[in-house]
Amino acid sequence: MKKTLFKIFMSLVVIPTFVVGVLYWLNERGFFNLQQIELAVEGNDQGSNFLKPLLADLNKELETYRGTSLWSLDLPEVSEKVKKMRWIQGSSLSRRWPHQLSVRILPREVKLLFVSQNGKLLPIVEDGSFLQPVAAGEAPDVSLLAGDVFEKNVEMRKKAVTTISEIPDEGRFSRKTISELRYDSKEGFWATLIQSGMKVKIGDGQVSLRAARVSQVIEYMESRQLEARVIDANLSKKVLVRLRKGP
Numbered sequence: 001m002k003k004t005l006f007k008i009f010m011s012l013v014v015i016p017t018f019v020v021g022v023l024y025w026l027n028e029r030g031f032f033n034l035q036q037i038e039l040a041v042e043g044n045d046q047g048s049n050f051l052k053p054l055l056a057d058l059n060k061e062l063e064t065y066r067g068t069s070l071w072s073l074d075l076p077e078v079s080e081k082v083k084k085m086r087w088i089q090g091s092s093l094s095r096r097w098p099h100q101l102s103v104r105i106l107p108r109e110v111k112l113l114f115v116s117q118n119g120k121l122l123p124i125v126e127d128g129s130f131l132q133p134v135a136a137g138e139a140p141d142v143s144l145l146a147g148d149v150f151e152k153n154v155e156m157r158k159k160a161v162t163t164i165s166e167i168p169d170e171g172r173f174s175r176k177t178i179s180e181l182r183y184d185s186k187e188g189f190w191a192t193l194i195q196s197g198m199k200v201k202i203g204d205g206q207v208s209l210r211a212a213r214v215s216q217v218i219e220y221m222e223s224r225q226l227e228a229r230v231i232d233a234n235l236s237k238k239v240l241v242r243l244r245k246g247p
Contacts, residue, residue, distance in 0.1 A: 035099040112145040128157035144180045166207035172218040203234030
């Protein structure tokens with residue numbers, strides 16, 4: 001009976017107390033101090049150049065916690081600091097013992113790249129808001145958005161995001177084939193194609209239907225070796241094509 005009680009006493013009191021004491025001793029000597037911050041990006045298909053300066057800024061913010069013991073590191077506080085970065089859609093943080101912090105990030109998808117009057121490139125995300133300006137070499141591979149109407153009007157930027165999102169990602173007329181998107185107050189949205197410079201009048205509403213019609217028209221023209229200057233898809237049931245008349 002005494003041996004049993006001794007074993008219980010050792011397992012419930014002495015050993016845990018010893019372990020806690022060792023951990024406390026190691027912690028007091030900085031063994032668990034944060035030394036390494038791991039940043040991992042998930043679901044990114046818009047190029048590393050775009051994220052490099054953003055990750056550098058985030059890492060700079062998190063550097064203030066370096067040297068803090070993982071035992072006392074306030075993860076909710078760190079999480080709030082990460083969430084304040086406008087380019088981050090979601091994140092998860094975890095301690096990696098003995099001295100590492102792991103931060104997994106889901107960046108917001110850039111839908112368009114606005115060209116301001118002074119030439120700055122401003123990424124636009126799904127809610128129409130701007131991110132910080134980027135250099136041309138760091139810009140994500142998305143269509144440009146041009147026009148003074150978008151600079152201070154977030155609702156118009158949302159409208160542009162909705163329009164570009166309803167255009168397919170693949171096909172003869174797709175997001176990948178559009179170099180620039182503009183808006184006219186009377187005629188709605190216009191798109192310029194990358195390779196040919198052809199203008200496509202999209203208008204307002206029924207964008208996916210009109211995009212499908214435009215793709216069919218472009219495919220037909222390519223099979224007949226025809227070149228168009230303008231395609232007007234802003235019609236109820238048909239598409240109007242203005243062919244090039246000269247070289």
